[in-house]
Amino acid sequence: MTTIAIVGSGPTGVYAFKALATVRSPETVTIWLFEKGADAGVGMPYSDDTASAVMLANIASIEIPPVTRSYLAWLRAQTQALLRSHGIDPQDLDDRDFTPRLMLGRYYRDEFNALIHQAEGLGHKVELRERTEVTDIRPGPDGRLRLLTDQGEVEADFDRVIVATGHAFPDEDENRRYFPSPWSGLVDAVIPACPVGILGTSLSAIDAAMAVATQHGRFVQRRGEQLRFDPAEPDGDARLSITMMSRAGLLPEADFYCPIPYEPLSVMTPEALAALEGRDDLLDAVFDLFRAELTQADPAYAEALDLGSATPEDFPSRYFKARREADPFDWARRNLAEAEADREACRTVPWRYAILRMHEQVEQLVEQMSDTDRDRFEASLKPVFVDNYAAVPPESIRRLLALHDAGLLSVRAIGSDWKMEESDSGTTIRTEDDSLRFDVLIDARGQKPLEAEDLPFPSLRDSLVAAGVEVLDVDDAYRLLGAPDYEGRVYMGAIPYLMHDRPFVQGITAACDIGTQIGAAVLEEAAASGRRRRRIWSGEHRPRLRRGPAEAARTAEPAV
Template identity: 55%
Template sequence: MSKRIAIIGTGPTGIYTLQHLTGLGQPLAVTLFERSDKAGIGMPYSPETANRWMLANIASIEIPPVVTPYLDWLETQPDDRLAFYGLDPDNLDDRLFTPRLLLGEYFRDQLLSLVDRAQGAGHRIEIREATEVLDVIPRDDGMLLMTRGGAEGPFDRVILATGHEFPDDDAASRSYFPSPWSGLIEAQLPAVAVGVMGTSLSSIDAAMAVANQHGRFRRKNGLLRFESDAPGLQITLMSRSGILPEADFYCPIPYEPLSVMTLPAATACLSETKPLDALFDLIRAEIMQADPAFALRIGLGGLDADSFADAYFAAREGADPFQWSRDNLAEVEHNKANRITVAWRYALLRMHEVVEEIVADLPDADRTRLDGGLKKVFVDNYAAVPSESIRRVLALHDAGVLSILPLGQDYDLTREASRSVVTANGQTHVFEVFIDARGQVPLSSEDLPFPTLRAALLKAGFEFPEVAGDYSLIGAGDFAGRLTLASIPYLMHDRPFVQGITACAEIAAAIAKGVATGQRRRLVS
């Protein structure tokens, strides 16, 4: 008898989960539920949350193939389709960053191809579009899903792959957007003072969504310029430090192994009296071995887990953010052209994945210390943005449209009916439009949109959901062992660096392994 599986959500996590499940060699009956009209696109890659100028923060080489590798798929697309997205068919390569909308088209195409292939192999696959799951209810014979059309199921296993979650569009107004995904793309905004909270890629994209309504980017003689037709437009990005993200840097992929910061070495730190300090000893040793010059430049030998972040950001925070970006852009473009790897950057990039494996087991005090220091370094490193995004930021600044406001540690934000007021460093700034673009925050059990599951977790005392290695839910009574939690916002409390398409694929592989193991155990018993 085929194992009955429901996957709620058909973005990258849901797609990769289906891919790995159908590769197990076991007969499956899988139903995929998607609340939007088109399955397979994923919220960050949909026309409702992105336009054709917004870039995905992942290169082709990093995207795990579904049926067809992304670059191969791009090379089969019509020239006019690529041109619409600003891509030159003669310049496609595996390090290219492409628009989010195009990546969404790829994933939808891959889902449909994957379903055809799975059905040809004997699996029963059904996609239920425009179907929102309202609740998940455990019964003796399986799990029921409640939708507006009634009950669906029962299912042997339910996999929650609902992806990012942000405030509903209902919370937005003509002057305030609680996230870049809350109606900003469809909104017609006036050319006024616009405040954007955050300086990450999400914040840059929010600025682009506004700017493209009042001008356009032009490239001439290799330089990108912004031509505005609205003199009243003033966009301000703001954050506590007022620094911009750095441009994505060249490094070998797949990652080379680390020398000092191995998973066994990091795990051993948990047995030390001061786990975080022991962990930082490994970080310091790895960087010193990889890049002695950088270590000497920031005085790494005299730093600890609490002072490293300040030393790491010191030069950048003391510089003009736009000049720093120009210099950094020139450096990374030179390195990409010549395949040069900056050793300390590459070391940090690889180490954050090892550190994440033990974060949930750190003592509370050490976790607080990590969040206040080392976490910021790792996030800054892996959240480097496409070079083209930096070029656009610089073009907007050169056109007199974009500025940056360092807020410091003590600032005040007041929302009024038709404006937002920010007070920082003794000055008051008024914005007629305000966009909160600080990105996804960890969500708790109370945030779950499924009432029965939410009540079971809270009754069992789980402030945050806990999952096993295969992402099966731990605790929560009748849900345990039958519900898999693969929704990234609910994993972020214990996995603060979990993000992106590669993480989706890794989560999917672990889920499938758990399903296969569970099936074998039942057959044996």
């Protein structure tokens, strides 16, 4: 019998559970699921505790990997009353729609429960522990692992532990004037009408702006009219103002139409990338493929940017030039109109689609780059890729424009050399040539990569630190490396710890890929262990004469 623990039940945990729960195994498999929240399966970004009704998921329905059924099929099975309560028109469901985060959380909760029934129907045993936080992972007897929770030590020992704890942000701060993330109590906080600063301009920053703005008014759209924001009655002389800040002061662009699943690239093929491995000039070689792919996809765009003379270092300035020269809200208005017209016509902008498809290919080589090339990549191609794939729902752009038109929202460029000063009365952002003071500040710059010393499991953390591990390393199946007492038994699916070598590993599709790969590897290992045990019980496995190292290496059973 194999006993497996999944720590965390957001999307990564759900897809790992799916891989385990939907396959009949010759071995008895017991799956323990630990969720520190009240509702397993929901996931932190889609929970009532951290999201509000106005926050939108940054992924279209068509892109959400199905669990037991597609997201669109699940939506069509819901009551009209439920859909309307989340602002969804039951008569206008479309697989390109962006829905509220809370609705996506309901989907994963329902699908998680369906997986439990499937698992039990296939003979697996499932133990669910909600409101239970795993506080440590310790070596146990016979090469197994023991878990400690805030409820005490778990009564079972585990052959494998899958860490799927998801995003990790600072805990809620008692200081209601500074929020270290939009998920640190902002949803429940009462924000007065005052100057509010938000670090960041991407979807997390938009979520923060929506959480604040909707406490002081509402979005209204009448038939044939643009979306507008109607402020509530002012509280005396107090007035709400929201300032979003980033290095360049640019707003994200609206999500653009493109074929899904993605069409293969013509120049940056797997074979072409494989041929670059081991090169000292890896970034420049990658950029040559990038430039050739972009030129072939959209010759007019390449000519407009004079792409033939571009380098990795100056490409971002060419890419962002027109946006930096325009007012951010004027640009957003034009870009929104273009994106909506393209969707209506099912028309794809070739250069946008080419960059979108290339970012995942390039990511595969980042780990192989030298420190110098890695630094160059972080400052050049990475911001371009992030800007491209982090396009936001068109409705989010409409809301930003409505807040700006109401005189409540502005965007500021603060460069890279700025400092933050906190006090009891607020926070000041000091730049090279300005000083911006806010009564409330929200840091919405997104998830930061985490290291070994950030792990919330003391025994595992101490083992890695003692072995000199700073940045976690995993093999192709996401088995954690570097901790001798845990080798091969802990699978690291927590995205923040994977971001050092995989800078774009975020979102539900990445969670699905990671969880599915981990689940399949764990099942294969369980089957291999079962085969070994059966050989022993049948007498097939007999003692052999001791062999020398060379002979042992030739005849050893291959690792699975």
